Amino acid sequence: MEESESASDKPRPWQSYHTVYTNAKAGMDGVDKEKVQRVVYEMSKGSKYFENEERKEALIRQKIEHMRARAAKLSAADLSHYQKVADKRILELDSTRDLSRIWLHVDMDAFYAAVETLSNPSLKGKPMAVGSMSMISTANYEARKFGVRAAMPGFIARELCPDLIFVPTDFKKYTYYSDLTRKVFWDYDPNFMAASLDEAYLDITKVCEERSITGAEIAEELRSRVHEETGLTCSVGVAPNRLLAKVCSDINKPNGQFVLPNDRMAVMTFISSLPIRKIGGIGKVTENILKGVFGISTCEEMLQKGSFLCALFSHSSSDFFLSVGLGLGGTDTPEARFRKSISSERTFSATEDAALLYQKLADIAEMLSADMQKEGLSGRTLTLKLKTASFEVRTRAVTLQKYISSSDDIVKHASNLLKAELPISLRLIGLRVSHFNEDKGGVSGDPTQKTLTTFFKSVDASRRTGNDQRSLGSDLSDLHFISEKETAISLDNNETCHHEFGDPFERKHLSDMDDKNCISSINACEMEKIDELSSNKTAAMVNTADVKERTTKSPKRDLSRVSEDDSSVQREPEDSNPDRLNKEPSTSGNEEFFSLNQMEMLFWVDDYKCSLCGAELPSSFVEERQEHSDFHLAERLQEEESGTGLSSLIPRLRIVPEDCSGSQNRRKKHKSSPKQGMHLPIDSFFTKKSSGQ
DNA sequence: GCCAGAAGGACCC
DNA sequence: ACCCAGGGTCCTTCTATC
Numbered sequence A: 001m002e003e004s005e006s007a008s009d010k011p012r013p014w015q016s017y018h019t020v021y022t023n024a025k026a027g028m029d030g031v032d033k034e035k036v037q038r039v040v041y042e043m044s045k046g047s048k049y050f051e052n053e054e055r056k057e058a059l060i061r062q063k064i065e066h067m068r069a070r071a072a073k074l075s076a077a078d079l080s081h082y083q084k085v086a087d088k089r090i091l092e093l094d095s096t097r098d099l100s101r102i103w104l105h106v107d108m109d110a111f112y113a114a115v116e117t118l119s120n121p122s123l124k125g126k127p128m129a130v131g132s133m134s135m136i137s138t139a140n141y142e143a144r145k146f147g148v149r150a151a152m153p154g155f156i157a158r159e160l161c162p163d164l165i166f167v168p169t170d171f172k173k174y175t176y177y178s179d180l181t182r183k184v185f186w187d188y189d190p191n192f193m194a195a196s197l198d199e200a201y202l203d204i205t206k207v208c209e210e211r212s213i214t215g216a217e218i219a220e221e222l223r224s225r226v227h228e229e230t231g232l233t234c235s236v237g238v239a240p241n242r243l244l245a246k247v248c249s250d251i252n253k254p255n256g257q258f259v260l261p262n263d264r265m266a267v268m269t270f271i272s273s274l275p276i277r278k279i280g281g282i283g284k285v286t287e288n289i290l291k292g293v294f295g296i297s298t299c300e301e302m303l304q305k306g307s308f309l310c311a312l313f314s315h316s317s318s319d320f321f322l323s324v325g326l327g328l329g330g331t332d333t334p335e336a337r338f339r340k341s342i343s344s345e346r347t348f349s350a351t352e353d354a355a356l357l358y359q360k361l362a363d364i365a366e367m368l369s370a371d372m373q374k375e376g377l378s379g380r381t382l383t384l385k386l387k388t389a390s391f392e393v394r395t396r397a398v399t400l401q402k403y404i405s406s407s408d409d410i411v412k413h414a415s416n417l418l419k420a421e422l423p424i425s426l427r428l429i430g431l432r433v434s435h436f437n438e439d440k441g442g443v444s445g446d447p448t449q450k451t452l453t454t455f456f457k458s459v460d461a462s463r464r465t466g467n468d469q470r471s472l473g474s475d476l477s478d479l480h481f482i483s484e485k486e487t488a489i490s491l492d493n494n495e496t497c498h499h500e501f502g503d504p505f506e507r508k509h510l511s512d513m514d515d516k517n518c519i520s521s522i523n524a525c526e527m528e529k530i531d532e533l534s535s536n537k538t539a540a541m542v543n544t545a546d547v548k549e550r551t552t553k554s555p556k557r558d559l560s561r562v563s564e565d566d567s568s569v570q571r572e573p574e575d576s577n578p579d580r581l582n583k584e585p586s587t588s589g590n591e592e593f594f595s596l597n598q599m600e601m602l603f604w605v606d607d608y609k610c611s612l613c614g615a616e617l618p619s620s621f622v623e624e625r626q627e628h629s630d631f632h633l634a635e636r637l638q639e640e641e642s643g644t645g646l647s648s649l650i651p652r653l654r655i656v657p658e659d660c661s662g663s664q665n666r667r668k669k670h671k672s673s674p675k676q677g678m679h680l681p682i683d684s685f686f687t688k689k690s691s692g693q
Numbered sequence B: 001g002c003c004a005g006a007a008g009g010a011c012c013c
Numbered sequence C: 001a002c003c004c005a006g007g008g009t010c011c012t013t014c015t016a017t018c
Helices: A002-008 A033-044 A048-073 A076-095 A111-119 A154-160 A171-188 A205-210 A215-230 A242-251 A264-272 A284-294 A300-304 A306-312 A315-326 A354-375 A407-419 A452-466 A469-479 A504-510 A516-535 A544-553 A560-570 A580-588 A591-600 A622-642 A646-658 A682-686
Strands: A103-108 A128-131 A136-139 A165-167 A193-196 A199-203 A234-239 A257-259 A341-351 A379-388 A393-404 A426-436
Touching (some): A033 A048, A111 A128, A111 A136, A215 A257, A242 A257, A264 A315, A341 A354, A341 A379, A354 A407, A393 A407, A393 A426
Parallel strands (some): A234 A257
Antiparallel strands (some): A103 A199, A103 A234, A193 A199
16 A cells, blocks of 8 residues: 555646546547546545545555465466466357347446436436435536536535536436336337346347348337437447347437347457456456456457456356357346345445434434335344445444344344444445245245255356356456465366256246346235135135226226226234135225235235246336236136146146236346346335336 | 355445 | 435355355
8 A cells, every 4th residue: 555655646646536436438529627536535535435445545555465476476387277268268268158049138328317407408418417415316418518426415516516406316216207108118128127227138130030120220220219208318238138228228328229230250259359347247356457467448358357356256156257258148048036135225324323323323213114014024034234434334233033124123133243343433334135935936935945045046146157247247346366275277167067057937037137126025915925825815815707897998097096096005014813805805995906916915016027927017007017917817718617726726827827818928037237227225125106007 | 075054245226 | 505315236355154
């Protein structure tokens, strides 16, 4: 730490203060980068936040030094060994290349800001940011010219752009427009993967084939359709895999597109000069390490330095890096995945008043519990997160014998954790619950059963090759230096067991988790319901014909009503009483849906996904929803007639996705992309946009 | 040697 | 004047157990 400062710290200290916004992957074209850096530096200097950043940077510098030293110590023999390892691995990875799919990544341009401008045209042409003085979510292009960007605190943004207009976030609005765009996406790929409110991946291989049309033409068409439907513009990237498609969508943004042909040479050429930071999953730290230790700044150099990467990084990390160098990425439509945790945290002005801290803790527990109830979740591991006045983050966890979800339980255990830290000055408290009961794959809850994590790990080996951003993301953390011994050669113990992962049962549920919540809500509640059903609930089975008739005739009474019922159901996750379902209806006062609900258990999770098969249909898809529910009803009728009753419910659920909703069969459930949507507040998914119906 | 937990981080939107 | 979010995922390391 001593050396770097003295030498380079001449006249412009801000140059060494790299933050996310001055160093981002999104192009900051006409921006006076130096000025931005200076302002950010000036405004941050001396703050606790700044000091903490410096502390972290110092740690990274140490890491870099440490790795450099290790790299320097590699003997010629070592290097030749690792060169072989790398060469072999590169060949293996390359052999997994799949150029048969055409992926399209759509990214709405400055989404929140664009939506706000749509609803308030007077904002047009003026620099504007969505967010608050403490943090902004996104900025329009006028504001970006000043260096203003997402994740920048508002007070700094205002300094950069004094005329900046701040608009508070309104997720209802964004969800509404997001649904409109998804309706368009649906037409091109019913299994599209929503990555967030404003991003999605579509496998357009089939459409291209069916219409014998190029990816570029689809992109063109999709963009104009999105514009027609929403009045918003988007940018699109078309490439043989998701990782590349994502990079491509950024190239001609805003309102543009870029197509990378499904050709090995084209891919290699493209990737060769591509800065590593453009790759999803390679952030500031990884970039610094790769650059600082190995001098790698383009993807191509990943291959050139393959021996070093294999020598100094863990398997998963080196595999990832090499994949990037080869331009490989996800080409399959991944299985759905469960939500693993749920949390709530709040920042406040730092205090060391214990009573106050306990109060904050109780408030957060309350919020978290409410969110959990909404989704019918309960978990055994409770993690307390603390951020001290000096921005240091700590976590403290306990794993309990029983699953908890009530505010009281949460507070009780969280207080114990907090007590142990006590004399302390905090600026943030957070609570997270994980280790859900469904983790075990549902039904049994047998703790010895393979967990999802295990499942994904085993799949990991194969996935490694075609990782998409998710894997990327994780890989970075490997940077954490693998201890030297493990650096060795263990390149092949990956080939583990893909098959043993659990029973198909759990996977069926996975299907619906594309966006954060849906997932879990289904799991928790549905599991119970299914159990109930399969055991005895036949009573709930009502007159099918009756139900069918009503649904068919009153499409307008659309299912959004059902979702109301459903939410009330979910609100009582603790209540495993089988009568619950029977009671609900009276509360809702909607007998028709009551029947439907009881009988089919079909409702739109989070007003978005079919509780039965996981199909995704925003509430604006009124007709599609009607069709969809009709499908399930017909299916049910058929079963009734053929004598197959509820007893077959469970197996049936697993199969349904295969062909439900007619043409749009969703055998692959689009799970969300890796990261998808986690940044959105959960609430945004509950709030339904008032449009649909 | 493997497994579970706990703690700390990187990254994404 | 305002002074750096919140929700999630995955990975690695370390330890205590079995």
